[in-house]
Amino acid sequence: MPTEILMPALSPTMEEGTLAKWLVKEGDTVASGDVMCEIETDKATMEFEAVDEGVIGKILIAEGTEGVKVNTAIAVLLEEGESAGDIAEASPPKAEASSKVAPAEASDATAPAKGHGRGETDATPEPTPAAGNKSDGNRLFASPLARRIAAQKGLDLTQVKGSGPHGRIVKADVEGLEKSEATPAQATKSDTPNAVSAAASMPAGASSDTIAKMYADREYEEITLNGMRKTIAARLTEAKQTVPHFYLRRDIQLDALMAFRAQLNKQLEPRGVKLSVNDFIIKACALALQQVPDANAVWAGDKVFKLKPSDVAVAVAIEGGLFTPVLKDAEMKSLSALSAEMKDLAARARDRKLAPHEYQGGSFAISNLGMFGIDNFDAVINPPHGAILAVGAGTKKPVVGADGALGIATVMSVTLSVDHRVIDGALGAELLNAIKDNLEAPMTMLA
Structure with a gap:
């Protein structure tokens, strides 16, 4: 029976995507690893590869189609000996178009197990065929490539659990198995958290039709929300409704940092490296999380996860939204390494080429x-993070020195937004003070 190629979940929170571009056409032969299409998620455009071999019998979803639900059939793959005439016998599509699925039904419509391809997450398993993977008691669902590998290894395919559509056995199911290992696998629950649906996260309020009536006599342009904008709206609404924020503010004097930065940049100029103030801020925060380890934590529903490395996310504005790429193990990296990595992540974020991890x-x-030019502001925490630092501009201001004398200094105002479930007031103050101390004595960050 022809095999449906399903819209994959390319990230743990993906519920739907845009089929941006087909790189194959009907009648093309594909092998495992061949790129078939490009799929645009709420965050990035990613390539979708075949995990099996066969012929593209029919393309079901045209390129450019938006709102394609995860696990919706997007194409049909013909295996050896099958023709386009067999497609009518294939199973009906897994899910309707997103506009036709009521919110209460959406989770059921997208519940089947893994689709055909790489990068998908394990959703709630769909009922699989009885022992031997025979959906009709007579036929074993396995791809030609999987059959050949099994024959070479002497595997009994009736004892292998398939991960493809309808329990079909594909290359990945048999590739790493030896004969003694080919026993029925136990279905396991995914450890990937279920994504909160955008519809469920939306605040109660007036509908767009109601709002339109309010502005019926005014000139306006209606802008349809893309996936990224919907996700940002849902997550930030959730954050402000569920995360108990509190805010801590400090002024940080930057004169020592600016002088040290100028000195370093002069020395690094032959290497083509130019450090920004933001690079120093990243390093200062990464070290502060090590200096105050109890604050290096995230909220995990019914517990707190205390992290050992300093994995620092940095907001990057892009057209239509923002990304928060993560600099992992930032406390271990030099300023020049952090600078280069941040430039690379920011550039690929603007091109929407970042991978989910x-x-x-x-x-x-x-x-x-x-x-x-913003002097100061309060940022919204991005769950499950324990805190976020809002950084304002460094400006010349009058200051009173330790000796009581009035002087001029470059002062930067920062605000630490803190999740009170994870970090208490005194601990948050300790963290912010550590960040301030690192920035006001920048040479110590190289020790």
Whole structure:
């Protein structure tokens, strides 16, 4: 029976995506690892590879189609001996178009197990065929490539649990098995948290039709929300509704840092390296998380996870939204290494080419609007992070020195937004003070 190729879940929170571009056409032969199409998620455009071999019998979803639900059939793959005439016998599509699925039904419509491809997450398993993977008692569902590998290894395919659509056995199911290992696998629950649906996260309020009536006599442009904007709206609404924020503020004098930065940049100029103030802020926060380890933590529902490395996320503005790429093990990296990595992540974020593991995770985030002339602001925590530092512009201000004399200094205002479930007031103050001390004595960050 022809095999449906399903819309994959390319990240743990992906519920739907845009089929941006087909790189194959009907009648093309594909092998495992061949790139078939490009799929745009709420965060990035990613390539979708085949995990099996066969012929593209029919393309079901045209390129450019938005709102394609995860696990919706997007194409049909013909195996050896099958033709386009067999497609009518294939199973009906897994899910309707997103506009046709009621919110209460959406979770059921997207529940089947893994689709055909790489990068998908394990959703709730769909009922699989009885022992031997025979859905009709007579036929074993396995791809030609999987059959050949099994024959070479002497595997009994009736004892292998398939991970493809309808329990079909594919290359990945048999590739690493030896004869003694080919026993029925036990279905396991995914450890990937279920994504909160955008519909369920939306705040109660007036509908767009109601709002439109309010502005019926005014000129306006209606802008349809893309996936990224919907995700940002849902996550930040959730954050402000569920995370008990409190805010700590400090002024940080930057004169020593600016002088030290100028000295370092002069020495690094032959290597083409130019450090920014933001690079120093990243390093200062990473070290502060090590100096105050109890604050290097995230909220995990019914417990707190205390992290050992300093994985620091940095907000990057892009057209239509923002990314928060994560610099992992930032406390271990030099300023020049952090600078190069941040430039690379920011450039690929603007091109929407980041992989999910590059913008997920971390315990702490930085949002710097100083470059836009903002003096100070309060940032919203990005769950499950324990805190986020809002950074304002460094400006010349009058200050009173330790000797009581009035002087002028470059002062930067910062605000630490803290999740009170993870970090208490005194601990948050200790963390912010450590960040301040690191920035005001920048040479110590190289020790």
